[in-house]
Amino acid sequence: MDRLPLAGLNEGDQGKVTSIIAGGQATKRLYEMGFNTGAKIKVIKNDRGPIIVTLGSNKIALGRGLAEKMLVSKE
């Protein structure tokens, strides 16, 4: 399975979070918001600025810097 940074996914792509390497605090925050290993996400928007994904029924905007550090296996 391909492991890509979230920022590399296109709009409409779905995937599962495999790991986050963003430093202690940010990683934990993402985990606590539900981006823990295996969490299913779908990219809603990825053009300029933060990337918008859905996580469950949530819509969350993630800064591009963070999205580079979140590895996702595309489905």
Add this chain to the structure above:
Amino acid sequence: MANTIALVGNPNSGKTTLFNALTGSNQHVGNWPGVTVEKKEGQFRFQDQVYNLVDLPGTYSLGAFSEDEIIARDYILQGHPDVVINVVDATNIERNLYLTTQLLEMGAKVVVALNMVDEAESQQMEFDLDALSKRLGGVQVIPTVASRRRGLDKLMEATVTEINAPLRNGATSISYGPELDVKLATLTELLSIGDLRYPGTWLALKILEGDDSAQKIVLNDQVLRGSEELGAFLKEVAAHKSELELEIVDGRYRFVKEVTSGTVLRPTEAVRTKTDCIDRVVTHKYLGLPIFALIMLGVFQLTFVIGEDLLGELFANGVEYLSLLVAGGLEALGSPDWLLSFVSEGIFGGLGAVIEFIPLIVMLYLLMGLLEDSGYMARAAYVMDNTMRALGLQGKTFISMIVGFGCNVPGVMATRTLESRKDRMIATLINPFMSCGAKLPIYLVFIAAFFPSYGGLVLFVVYTLGILIALLMAKIFSETLFKGETSHFIMELPPYRLPTLANVIRNMWDNVSGFLTRAGTTIFMVVSLLWILAVLPLGVEAYGPESILGRIGVFISPLFKPAGFGNWQAAVGLFSGIAAKEAVVATLGMVYAGVEEGVELVNAIRGAFTPLSAASFMVMTLLYTPCVATISTIKKETNSWKWAVFAAGYTFSVGWLMAVLVFQVGTFLGFS
């Protein structure tokens, strides 16, 4: 003694709405994460019993990630509420139960309010409440719709039952994986010899999670500090900090999954919602920013048209009528001249000038409240992120700036939701440039005098200039005083909700009543004091240049000559504005002698200023030193007088420089 109930929940879970529904108290309700930055308390009656309700900050977790989390956590552990109502957004139950899990770990008595079940039902979600409750270790789960007051009686019944129930023993049935469970048991055992005021299992878990404050609590204990075994264990923990941390989070989510599997049913295919359609437009790559600008322009234009043109005159006439009535009454009673002068010139001339702007302030707060409650603000932060990032900040900072439009005091407090010190300091220091509601009357008087046909546009330009200066200073600060990496942008985009009238009006009334209270206290005192300064020493012409007030003005006015308003009256106005921005118009009303009515004040202003000096004066009032309340809030939030004094000083310099620039360049270009 009344029992105390604490409200805990994620941002956007409807926690504040529930607080209002239960207490009926006035509290600000927003729709973007982190609006509840202060601990709010209220009281209410249920079945002839009085209960205290404490609204804790909305958080995703109860770690030590931000101040909000620490406030909430410490309150639950040390404030000893009799029970915690955990507000859970039903549409988002999985993530919300993460917080519930942490409450269970603390051994708190918990009742879950499964809020917004109506929205969940419209998404065709189903809940097995009994099974949910059982899997949560017997915690009662009560469906509610706080915004429509549905389920509140049942919630309170459950809460009362829980208050009277015996205390949980602190042990939870949550497993974090075999290895971690062993570690947890070992550490709990090691801690048991100490004399700690916290539940041992919870402390052990927090230490494994890498929580520094938990470790500090343990090491403060005499017995534990001496334990070699514990020391070795802690060293071991420190070596695997990041893995342990994430394993525990995973453990909690596994628990949540166990709780929800089979008890929460969702349709497999998500329905395309209205929110997605709106978002496609307002977060568009190119359209997002212009739409945001248009919305803000619309807010100011509407404020102006309805607040001033439609209602303003009506209100002004009312105030004038009242003034004549009171003056007539006092004269009939044979009141002394000084009292007449104080009332008609000091009170109505000064305070009346402030009161006349109430319709405008009401409009501005109504419209801003609508925007906040609708959920658009989070999108504004999103579209601003790129711009803010280029300036060394992140999009969320912009929310504290928008709050500053209402008042800089909550604006500065809203910076608490920012995680890094760099972001917080910069956002705090630039907040005074966001033109607060109290400055609005100043612009309006000058607009009425010089630019009556362009009211909305002038307001828009003034507010935009404030934003631009704030952004410019942010850039300068981020490259000089506060270097370092910009923090990451993580922001929930809540679904759009039709704002409820009650919430918007409550929000507006909170602000307007604050304004009225200030008008009745601070501003009244400032106006009275200024009146005294204006008539002393005895025998001089009241409000004349010979009075104490006049002399102060005469003394400082040369400073403003290069900016085009070197007259002493303007200087006195600015001077009083440091006490409270509302006092500027009030003071101008007083010093331009005998002014009781808006029209006369406007005429007096027209005589004393030119269009160009009016513009430079507006720029000065926009940017110069914030009011005392803001300065003291900056002191409180930064915990340093140095930064408070710095904020007061540098804003004055910036305001003066910009005012001089406007006047000098304008003169050079041939304006007058």
